[in-house]
Amino acid sequence: MPALIWAGTSGGLSQADTAAQDSTRTAVAAAAPGVKGKVYAGYQGWFAASGDGSPLNNWTHWGTSRPSPGNQTFELYPDVSAYPDNVLFQTGYANLGNGRPSKLFSSYPTAVVDLHFRWMQQYGIDGAAMQRFGSDILSPGSPRNRQRNDITLKARDAAQKYGRGFYIEYDLSGLTDANIVQTIRNDWTNTINNTMKLTSSPAYAREGGKPVVELWGLGVSNRAGTLQQSLELVNWFKSQGAYVIGGVPRGWRTDSNAKPGFGPVYRALNMVSPWNVGSAAVNNELFAADQAQLKANGQDYQPVIYPGFAWSNWKPGSARNQIPRQAGDFMWKQAVGVTRSGANSAFIAMFDEYDEATAIAPAAEDSSMIPTNQYFLTLNADGKAMSSDFYLRLAGAAQKMISRQSPISETVPIPLKQ
Numbered sequence: 001m002p003a004l005i006w007a008g009t010s011g012g013l014s015q016a017d018t019a020a021q022d023s024t025r026t027a028v029a030a031a032a033p034g035v036k037g038k039v040y041a042g043y044q045g046w047f048a049a050s051g052d053g054s055p056l057n058n059w060t061h062w063g064t065s066r067p068s069p070g071n072q073t074f075e076l077y078p079d080v081s082a083y084p085d086n087v088l089f090q091t092g093y094a095n096l097g098n099g100r101p102s103k104l105f106s107s108y109p110t111a112v113v114d115l116h117f118r119w120m121q122q123y124g125i126d127g128a129a130m131q132r133f134g135s136d137i138l139s140p141g142s143p144r145n146r147q148r149n150d151i152t153l154k155a156r157d158a159a160q161k162y163g164r165g166f167y168i169e170y171d172l173s174g175l176t177d178a179n180i181v182q183t184i185r186n187d188w189t190n191t192i193n194n195t196m197k198l199t200s201s202p203a204y205a206r207e208g209g210k211p212v213v214e215l216w217g218l219g220v221s222n223r224a225g226t227l228q229q230s231l232e233l234v235n236w237f238k239s240q241g242a243y244v245i246g247g248v249p250r251g252w253r254t255d256s257n258a259k260p261g262f263g264p265v266y267r268a269l270n271m272v273s274p275w276n277v278g279s280a281a282v283n284n285e286l287f288a289a290d291q292a293q294l295k296a297n298g299q300d301y302q303p304v305i306y307p308g309f310a311w312s313n314w315k316p317g318s319a320r321n322q323i324p325r326q327a328g329d330f331m332w333k334q335a336v337g338v339t340r341s342g343a344n345s346a347f348i349a350m351f352d353e354y355d356e357a358t359a360i361a362p363a364a365e366d367s368s369m370i371p372t373n374q375y376f377l378t379l380n381a382d383g384k385a386m387s388s389d390f391y392l393r394l395a396g397a398a399q400k401m402i403s404r405q406s407p408i409s410e411t412v413p414i415p416l417k418q
Contacts, residue, residue: 032165032202032203032204032205032206033126033127033164033165033203033205033206034165034205034206034207034212035165035167035205035207035212035243035245035271035300035302035345036207036271036300036344036345037344037345037403038126038127038165038345038399038403039125039126039345039346039347039348039395039398039399039402039403040125040126040127040128040129040165040167040205040346040347040348041120041125041127041128041129041347041348041349041350041351041360041395042128042129042131042169042347042348042349042350042351042353043116043128043129043130043131043155043166043350043351043352044061044107044131044350044351044352044353045107045113045130045131045148045151045152045155045352046060046061046107046131047060047061047062047104047105047106047107047352047354048060048061048106048107048108048147049062049089049104049105049106050066050089051089052087052089052106052108052109053108053109054106054108054147054150055143055144055146055147055150056108056143056144056147057143061073061074061355062074062091062104066091066092067091067092067093067104068091068092068093069092069093069371069373069374070374071092072313072314072374073313073314073355074313074314074354074355074376075310075311075312075313075314075354075355075356075357075376075377076310076354076357076359076363076364076376076377076378077354077363077364077369077370077371077376077377077378078104078105078354078359078361078362078363078364079362079363079364079365079369079388079389080103080104080105081100081388082115082362083105083111083112083115084111086109086111087105087106087109087111087112088103088104088105089103089104089105089106090102090103091103091104091371093371093373093374094371094372094373094374095371095372096368096369096370096371096372097366097367097368097369097370097371097372098368098369102371107151107352108147108150108151110154110157113151113154113155113157113158114154114157114158114161116128116158116351116352116361117155117158117159117161117162117164118158118162119361119389119392120162120164120351121162121163121164122392123389123392123393123395123396124395124396124399124400125164125348125351125392125395125396125399126164126165126399127159127164127165127166127167127203127205128155128159128164128165128166128351129166129167129168129169129214129347130152130155130166130167130168130169131169131171132148132152132168132169132170132171132187133148133170133171133173133174134170134171134172134173134174134175134180134183134184134224135173135174135175136148136174137183137184137187137191138174138175138179138183140186140187140190140191149191149196152168152196152198153196156196156198156201156203156204159201159203160201160202160203163203164203165203165204165205166201166203166204166205167204167205167211167212167213167214168188168192168198168213168214169213169214169216169245169247170184170187170213170214170215170216171216171217171247172215172216172217172218172220172223172224172225173217173223175223175224175225176224177224177225177226177229179224180224180225180229180233181229181232181233181236184215184233185233185236188213188237188240189240199211206243207243207270207271208243210241210242210243211241211242211243212242212243212245213237213242213243213244213245214244214245214246214247214273215230215233215234215237215244215245215246215247216246216247216273216275217247218230218234218246218247218248218262218265218266218269219246219248219249219252219258219259219262219265219266220247220248220249220258220259220275221249221257221258221259227259227261227262227264227265230262230265231264231265231268234246234265234268234269235268238268238270243270243271244268244269244270244271245269245270245271245272245273245302246265246266246269246271246272246273247273247275248262248266248269248272248273248274248275249274249275250274250275250276250279250286252266252272252274253289253290253293267297267299269299270299270300271299271300271301271302271345272290272294272299272300272301272302273301273302273303273304273347274290274303274304275304275349276303276304276305276306276334276349277304277306277309277349277356277358278309278323280322280323282330282333282334282337283337284333284336284337284340284341287303287334287337287338287340287341287343288337288340288341288342290303290341291303291341291342291343295342300345301341301343301345302343302345302346302347303334303338303341303343303345303346303347304346304347304348304349305331305334305335305338305346305347305348305349305398306331306334306348306349306350306358307325307328307330307331307358307359307360307391307394308321308323308324308325308326308330308331308357308358309322309323309356309357309358310322310323310356310357310377311355311356311357312375313375313376314355314356320375320377321377321381321382324381324382325379325381325382325391326382327382327383327384327386327412327416328386328390328391328394328412328416329411329412331391331394331398332394332397332398332411332412335398335401335402336401336408336409336410338402339401339402339404339408340408343402344402344403344404345402345403346398346399346402348360348395348398357377359391360391360392360394360395361391361392362388362389362392363378363379363388363391364376364378364379364388365378365379365380365385365386365387365388366378366379366380366385369388379391384416385416385417386416386417387416387417387418390414390416390417393414393418394412394414397412397413397414
């Protein structure tokens with residue numbers, strides 16, 4: 001595919017970008033991609049706005065209603081300059097520092113999902129783990145359920161169009177011990193396979209011919225599922241011919257900050273993906289120990305890396321810039337540790353998580369790109385100026401290093417601006 005040109009700061013797509021986009025419309029997705037030797041990004045797809053034509057048709061995740069000073073649940077302001085005008089919605093904030101209106105995107109329009117997957121292709125991210133929350137699937141046919149299904153189908157189409165992979169990642173949030181097993185089994189059978197037929201897509205990730213599914217929250221203290229229920233669910237998916245990834249606590253090997261006694265669940269998984277978000281230190285010894293344990297067990301490893309974290313707008317009293325991005329050094333050190341551990345796969349948390357400031361998608365560079373009357377984290381918070389697409393570029397560089405397409409570099413190998 002021809003290289004695409006970032007044209008966000010000019011307010012739209014360049015002629016070269018548009019031509020490249022047109023050429024990809026005839027592209028045919030390759031044989032179903034795998035997850036081993038690949039780097040996927042978690043995809044939330046959960047932002048909505050009043051007037052966006054979605055089943056929810058209301059402001060969601062940006063704020064509890066129209067975002068305005070003091071009413072926001074996100075920390076990192078996106079750079080929306082590359083989005084079409086018809087997918088942007090006016091907020092209640094003052095204009096940005098550069099004088100432009102303070103608008104935000106909805107995740108629902110097809111053009112938004114298409115743009116996100118085009119960026120994945122452009123920057124070299126292998127695909128998306130499509131988040132599917134327990135609270136979204138409890139009531140089939142509800143607006144929340146239809147919202148999630150519609151966005152997932154749009155992601156399928158975009159993945160096929162741009163030659164990216166995708167798979168379903170169930171987040172056990174919103175479920176209880178009383179409904180966890182049956183709710184997820186019903187959704188996988190009735191909706192994912194029989195209705196949406198997602199696993200029949202040529203872009204749906206497979207390992208050894210088996211469709212990939214992730215269960216995030218196994219062994220996590222505040223998620224549903226007893227030991228017996230969790231093991232039952234993992235084994236049921238395997239009986240359905242699936243390759244099962246487990247999103248597990250960071251301390252899964254030692255029962256640290258985790259439900260005790262979940263070893264049988266972890267050992268039943270095909271691939272283990274310990275959650276790393278929230279850890280302010282880069283612990284390369286942890287990556288190495290996880291890899292060694294899983295290799296001894298004959299299991300695969302998908303370590304999690306992320307750019308930084310903060311949620312002071314959502315959780316008042318929390319520190320601003322709580323886990324600094326260190327101008328890319330923080331995520332890059334994790335990528336180096338993953339590579340040195342011997343792992344050749346990774347999960348980037350997250351593609352579009354502006355709520356907790358873990359997004360790698362384009363973000364405000366400085367105060368000129370955020371409203372003048374509300375605090376938001378910007379990419380220059382650590383004292384270095386960088387382009388709004390820096391973390392997409394960094395993710396692409398990490399993908400090449402982790403998958404052994406490029407040698408290990410101890411320092412960030414890309415310029416802050418381009």
